[in-house]
Amino acid sequence: xxxxxxxxxxxxxxxxxxxxxxxxxxxxxxxxxxxxxxxxxxxxxxxxxxxxxxxxxxxxxxxxxxxxxxxxxxxxxxxxxxxxxxxxxxxxxxxxxxxxxxxxxxxxxxxxxxxxxxxxxxxxxxxxxxxxx
Numbered sequence: 001x002x003x004x005x006x007x008x009x010x011x012x013x014x015x016x017x018x019x020x021x022x023x024x025x026x027x028x029x030x031x032x033x034x035x036x037x038x039x040x041x042x043x044x045x046x047x048x049x050x051x052x053x054x055x056x057x058x059x060x061x062x063x064x065x066x067x068x069x070x071x072x073x074x075x076x077x078x079x080x081x082x083x084x085x086x087x088x089x090x091x092x093x094x095x096x097x098x099x100x101x102x103x104x105x106x107x108x109x110x111x112x113x114x115x116x117x118x119x120x121x122x123x124x125x126x127x128x129x130x131x132x133x
Contacts, residue, residue: 029083
């Protein structure tokens, strides 16, 4: 994902990811889409937020690569500052969890305790938590 998002920067067609016309990263920024697929192969998947993806691409875009013409200058502020995003976007990420059917976040033990407390059974998402404990 990040490799493709960096193509306009590496080709010196844009200085920053948000200036990379016709790219998926520009679309994600425009729509503030945090519905990125998790990393993994099933039961050990790790979620990946929009802010983490933007940080990864921004950090990668600053690397000077010998056989590529372009890069993002180090003197530019981080992408979250340039886009006026709150770097503490945890509440925004939690709201996106609800839209994909996730209503509790935490370790397996925390989710089980919460489930018991509210009288519900939660099954979706348990597969994500062991990797985070």
